[in-house]
Amino acid sequence: MSVVRRSRWSYLSLQQAPLLLAFVMLGITVAAYVLFFDLRLHHLPTAFAWDSTISNALPLVFVAAGQGIVVLTRSLDLSVGGIMDLTNSLAATHMHSSVPSMLLWSLIVLAVGGATGLVNGLLVTVGRLQPIVVTIATMSILQGLAAWVLPQPGGNIPASYTNILANSNSPLGLVFIGVVAVFWLLLRRFRLGIALYAVGNDAEAANALGINVRRIRTSAFVLSGIMSAAAGLFLAAGSSGGDATGGDSYLLASFAAVVLGGVSFFGGRGSVIGVVCGAGVVTLLVSVLFYANVNSFYESFYQGIFLIGAVLLGMVVTSLAQRRARGSLRRSRRRW
Amino acid sequence: MLEAVDIAKSFGEVQALAGASFSLAPGEVHGLVGENGAGKSTLIKVLSGVLRPDRGQVFLNGRRVVVPSPAVARRLGLGTVFQELTLLRWMTVAENLLLDDLPRGRGGLVQRRKLADRAAAVLSSYGVESIDPLEVPDRLSLADQQILEIVRTLRRQPSILLLDEPTASLSAGQVDWLFAQVRRFRTEGGSVVFTSHRWKEVEELVDRLTVFRNGRDVATRERLDESEAVVLMTGRRLGEMYPPVPTATSEDVLLEVREVRSNVLDGVSFSVRRGEILGIGGLAGQGQRELFLTLFGARRAKGGEIVVGGQRRRIRRPKDAIRSGLGIALVPEDRKQEGLLLPLSVRDNLTLPVVGRFAIAGLIRRAEERRHVGELIARLQVKTTRSGSQAVETLSGGNQQKVLIGRWLLAGAQVLLLYDITRGVDLGTKHDLYKLVAELAEAGHAIVFYSSDTDETAHLCQRVLVMREGRVVRELAGAQVEPEAIVAASVMETAEV
Numbered sequence: 001m002s003v004v005r006r007s008r009w010s011y012l013s014l015q016q017a018p019l020l021l022a023f024v025m026l027g028i029t030v031a032a033y034v035l036f037f038d039l040r041l042h043h044l045p046t047a048f049a050w051d052s053t054i055s056n057a058l059p060l061v062f063v064a065a066g067q068g069i070v071v072l073t074r075s076l077d078l079s080v081g082g083i084m085d086l087t088n089s090l091a092a093t094h095m096h097s098s099v100p101s102m103l104l105w106s107l108i109v110l111a112v113g114g115a116t117g118l119v120n121g122l123l124v125t126v127g128r129l130q131p132i133v134v135t136i137a138t139m140s141i142l143q144g145l146a147a148w149v150l151p152q153p154g155g156n157i158p159a160s161y162t163n164i165l166a167n168s169n170s171p172l173g174l175v176f177i178g179v180v181a182v183f184w185l186l187l188r189r190f191r192l193g194i195a196l197y198a199v200g201n202d203a204e205a206a207n208a209l210g211i212n213v214r215r216i217r218t219s220a221f222v223l224s225g226i227m228s229a230a231a232g233l234f235l236a237a238g239s240s241g242g243d244a245t246g247g248d249s250y251l252l253a254s255f256a257a258v259v260l261g262g263v264s265f266f267g268g269r270g271s272v273i274g275v276v277c278g279a280g281v282v283t284l285l286v287s288v289l290f291y292a293n294v295n296s297f298y299e300s301f302y303q304g305i306f307l308i309g310a311v312l313l314g315m316v317v318t319s320l321a322q323r324r325a326r327g328s329l330r331r332s333r334r335r336w
Numbered sequence: 337m338l339e340a341v342d343i344a345k346s347f348g349e350v351q352a353l354a355g356a357s358f359s360l361a362p363g364e365v366h367g368l369v370g371e372n373g374a375g376k377s378t379l380i381k382v383l384s385g386v387l388r389p390d391r392g393q394v395f396l397n398g399r400r401v402v403v404p405s406p407a408v409a410r411r412l413g414l415g416t417v418f419q420e421l422t423l424l425r426w427m428t429v430a431e432n433l434l435l436d437d438l439p440r441g442r443g444g445l446v447q448r449r450k451l452a453d454r455a456a457a458v459l460s461s462y463g464v465e466s467i468d469p470l471e472v473p474d475r476l477s478l479a480d481q482q483i484l485e486i487v488r489t490l491r492r493q494p495s496i497l498l499l500d501e502p503t504a505s506l507s508a509g510q511v512d513w514l515f516a517q518v519r520r521f522r523t524e525g526g527s528v529v530f531t532s533h534r535w536k537e538v539e540e541l542v543d544r545l546t547v548f549r550n551g552r553d554v555a556t557r558e559r560l561d562e563s564e565a566v567v568l569m570t571g572r573r574l575g576e577m578y579p580p581v582p583t584a585t586s587e588d589v590l591l592e593v594r595e596v597r598s599n600v601l602d603g604v605s606f607s608v609r610r611g612e613i614l615g616i617g618g619l620a621g622q623g624q625r626e627l628f629l630t631l632f633g634a635r636r637a638k639g640g641e642i643v644v645g646g647q648r649r650r651i652r653r654p655k656d657a658i659r660s661g662l663g664i665a666l667v668p669e670d671r672k673q674e675g676l677l678l679p680l681s682v683r684d685n686l687t688l689p690v691v692g693r694f695a696i697a698g699l700i701r702r703a704e705e706r707r708h709v710g711e712l713i714a715r716l717q718v719k720t721t722r723s724g725s726q727a728v729e730t731l732s733g734g735n736q737q738k739v740l741i742g743r744w745l746l747a748g749a750q751v752l753l754l755y756d757i758t759r760g761v762d763l764g765t766k767h768d769l770y771k772l773v774a775e776l777a778e779a780g781h782a783i784v785f786y787s788s789d790t791d792e793t794a795h796l797c798q799r800v801l802v803m804r805e806g807r808v809v810r811e812l813a814g815a816q817v818e819p820e821a822i823v824a825a826s827v828m829e830t831a832e833v
Contacts, residue, residue: 189445191438194431201424208386208406208422209435269426 017318018262022274022281025260025310029284036291047171054173055166057283058234059084061276063250064257065180066227068275070131071258073200073220074267078135079120080228080254082142083113084247087232089146092155092242102161110229116142117225121218139251146244155242165237176234177276184272196220200267256282256307262314281310337362337527338383338414338496343392344551345378352378353389354551360496365518365528367538370548370569371762376531377419379548380500383529384416385409415494417486419501423473430455430469433488462487462517477621478505483513490517497521498529503537504760507620515541533760534789535562569763577767578795579774586610589646590662590782591751593631596640600626602806603640608751608782613773615797616786617822623806624786628755631784632666633657644751658689662751665744667737669756675740676728683709683724685739689747712742717768734758734765741772751782759788770796790826794819802826 033053037045045053063080070077087109095105116138123134164172187193195216198206207213231250236242261278263270285306289299339359345352353375360366368376381387383394385403394401396412403409409416423432430452431438439450455469464483473481482505489497497518503511518528518541532538538545539562546556547568555568566577592607600623608614616624629635631642633651642651642660649660657664668675676685686709687694694705709724716738720726728736737757744752754773758766773796777783787793793800800817802810802825810825812818 186445189448191440191444191446194427194435194438194446197427198424198431198435201426202422205422205424210407210410211435264426268424 016271017321018264018269018314019271019274021314021317022261022277026277026280026284029281029288032288033284033291036288040291040293048168051171051173052168053284053287054171054177055168055234055238057280058166058173058176059231059238060250060253060257060279060283061177061180061231062227062234063231063247064254064261064275064279064282065184065272066224066231067254068258068261068263068270068272069196069227070220070224071263071265072196072267072270072272073217074203075124075131075217075220076135076255076265077117077120077221077224077228078132078251079116079138079142080224080231081247081249081251082139082146083116083225083228084232084235084250085146085244086116086142086149087113087229088236088246089150089155089242089244091233091236092157093150095156095158095161097158097160102158106233109233110226113225113227113229113232114222115225117222117228118218120225121221124221125214125217143244143248146247150242150244153241153243153246155236157236157240157242159240162237162240165234180276181273188271192216192219197268200269202268253279253282256303259307260310337397338529339395340379340383341393341395343379343382343389343394345382345387345389351551353382353392355392356548356551356553357392358546358553358556360527360529361544362527363522363525364543365522365530365541367542367545368529368531368548369535369538369545369565371764374548374569374762375551376548377500378551380416380498380529380531381418383409384414384418384498386418410492410494413495414498415489415492415496416498417482417489417500417502419504421473421481421485423481423485423488425474426472428452428455428470428472429459429467429476429484432473432484433458433469433491436492458491459487462490463513479507479510479620482506483510486514486517490521494526496527496529500531501533501760502530503532503534511537533762535565566763577763577770578792579771581613581796581798582611582774582777583798590644591631591664591784592641592643594641594643596627596630596642597638598626598630598635599638600806601630601637604803604806604808605640606801606808608784610750610780610782611777612799613777613783613785613797615793615800615817615822616784616803617790617793617800617812618803618809618826620788622803622826624803625755626806627803628666628668628753628784628786631657631664631753634666658747658749663744663747663749664751664753665747665749666753666755667740667744667757669759675743676736678729679727681725682713682718682720682728682731682739685728686712686724686743686746689743708746712746716742716772718742732762732765734761734769737761737765737769738772741776745776750780751784752776753784755786756788758792790819790822794822 034045037049063084067077067080090109090112091105095102120134120138123129124131195206195211198209198211199213199216203213232247235246239246257278258275259278260281261270261274261276263275285303286299289302290296294302337360341357342355343353344355356375356379368379370376378387382389383403385406385408388404394403401412403412433455434451438446439454441447452469459467459469464487467476467480467484473484476484482502486502502514506514522528530542544556544558545560547554547565549569586609588610589607590610594605595603597603604627606614616627618624626635630637631651633653633656636652642649644660644664645662647661649656651657651660683705687705691700694701706723710722713720713722713724718738719735720731728739731739758769761769773783773785785793785797794817797817798813800812800822801808802812802822804826812821812825
């Protein structure tokens with residue numbers, strides 16, 4: 001008799017229930033977007049509308065993906081908004097419209113993000129400080145640095161840079177989302193990706209299995225820093241300038257996307273693909289509320305209601321799926 | 337082969353090991369026996385690099401070694417299955433098994449299909465067919481998780497295998513599987529250190545054993561009969577392990593269960609009288625746990641009636657059970673997860689559900705509370721200070737169990753559901769618990785008792801119901817209540833109902 005095996009699908013639907021749910025929620029939000037757009041303007045969303053929505057979503061997609069990686073290791077990064085503040089300010093004050101300058105400053109900005117993540121990671125792992133303490137402090141420091149780099153909103157981002165990173169007339173944004181997705185899918189299949197999950201599942205057990213827990217946790221913060229810096233670049237490109245407080249609102253939005261994406265705050269469960277969907281949902285929701293004629297004053301009220309509703313729905317669906325699965329598992333299992 | 341000399345280890349003021357020594361010969365299975373807290377687990381942790389000893393030396397093949405981490409222990413050829421599971425709960429079985437040896441293809445990418453196939457091959461090479469490599473441990477039974485842990489350790493092909501209480505959650509068939517693996521490992525030249533609280537298992541498996549008491553080794557023997565072992569382990573002669581079974585049962589039925597059904601239970605009926613200890617027997621996992629949880633309201637029943645003190649009651653949550661006229665209370669095997677607030681004091685844990693009773697206008701009368709707590713601690717012989725200010729997490733398992741029982745007594749529960757309360761409890765405390773159960777029955781409580789140790793059920797209960805596949809298949813009473821009869825009824829395919 002051979003070992004019990006079930007179909008790939010039954011695992012996908014069971015273990016990835018939160019991920020599938022994130023896809024479903026994205027689908028529903030897209031449908032709602034189309035519906036309210038059509039009700040308001042009496043025609044379907046144009047290519048321009050889609051393209052600008054996608055490029056609007058890019059900063060959140062990147063920052064939330066980074067946050068998702070940190071949350072997977074059972075940690076959190078409050079400094080992501082601060083990193084975006086500093087990096088978009090740096091780009092707006094230093095970048096010139098020559099290819100070498102754009103390339104150089106993009107790399108410098110990403111390196112700044114990575115370095116910040118490294119500091120976070122080392123303070124957490126080597127310094128043995130709580131992630132919440134470390135990152136709340138670095139967030140504050142970064143906000144201060146950003147205000148020093150760019151005291152008033154302004155600066156300048158070359159138009160050609162905006163055309164690549166935040167083009168509202170072409171679906172180029174989808175390519176960047178694809179880059180995040182492919183990056184994650186590859187990462188998951190490297191040792192580092194599997195180690196990220198192992199650390200999030202049980203750091204002590206992972207250590208006993210020979211995984212360098214410190215290195216993995218630090219790597220998560222470095223990845224988050226680089227992703228947040230990229231988000232800062234997208235933010236600067238989208239607004240053709242800089243703002244030393246422009247990244248602040250992305251901190252809570254990144255957690256909303258992580259939650260909607262089905263990543264467990266207890267670590268070890270979830271997927272960054274889900275987080276990307278979650279970021280899409282959060283971004284689209286703003287447009288939906290706009291086209292549904294909701295006073296932007298009350299926007300956050302409805303966002304909150306939606307977030308709680310979505311999480312509750314997710315829990316119900318997951319527990320139903322698991323209950324069914326347990327039943328079928330029991331039937332299929334051979335007795336000893 | 338492996339030798340530990342004069343190992344000492346303290347945790348704060350508690351001395352877990354006080355100069356313990358033992359030596360493992362090549363190709364032998366060496367049992368470590370002793371009460372809980374005798375130091376067996378601590379010694380295994382020291383040898384495995386999880387804990388650093390305060391004093392003492394470890395020799396491997398005659399050479400002195402230092403084991404500062406689990407990784408070093410592994411490199412030295414030591415493979416350990418710890419009492420606490422160390423599986424990654426939400427990663428696949430395959431990833432758990434092969435985390436240190438992931439099959440990788442071009443560019444270092446992990447090949448998932450190969451990973452699952454290889455894991456399946458590993459599992460079946462150890463004769464494990466019931467665990468799916470793509471399942472996650474979180475959804476496996478405790479026994480399957482334990483088996484997975486054992487396979488994972490064996491796969492690394494250690495030269496010395498250290499097993500700390502590996503059978504605690506296994507069924508009889510699974511224990512046989514484990515013993516077969518251990519014997520195969522020994523035939524292939526490996527040496528094994530084995531601990532268990534079940535004497536029969538130790539007797540069956542080991543070539544030699546060392547008895548531990550109070551953090552020291554007191555004897556190493558090739559053969560030892562049980563009564564002699566008890567004396568060595570406890571340092572005193574226990575006489576009879578079990579108290580006499582109380583005989584005086586009244587006709588007063590406290591709890592009656594009629595045709596209770598659920599996903600697992602398939603129409604269970606029985607009744608318990610005042611002063612009776614009713615045993616629930618059968619192999620592990622035949623619905624006993626569900627029965628207890630259902631009666632306590634922690635699981636929903638799908639049909640049937642529960643009659644408490646002559647009145648039909650709906651029990652949908654534990655609160656209903658506790659308030660159902662006579663009070664039904666559950667003492668589960670896993671006190672950590674089901675009932676006790678570990679960081680709080682013994683006193684708080686005892687009085688939590690009834691603290692309002694000591695209050696006047698919301699103010700708790702501490703003196704009154706303390707008096708009750710003091711009486712209870714004395715009655716239950718909880719090993720703690722009389723004021724009960726010690727944190728529950730610092731008590732041993734058996735004493736934690738007593739606190740949980742005490743809480744329900746204070747809450748006035750008359751029907752006590754005792755589910756495997758002696759699991760992982762040392763001999764001395766086990767004896768205290770048996771006495772307590774008999775006393776409670778004599779004091780007029782009705783007790784429903786389940787134990788994974790059939791001997792206990794047979795020696796404590798006046799009547800035993802044997803369960804199989806969610807049904808009661810046999811009732812044994814009076815002289816029929818014998819361990820052999822319970823086992824026979826548990827495994828017989830065609831028992832008369």
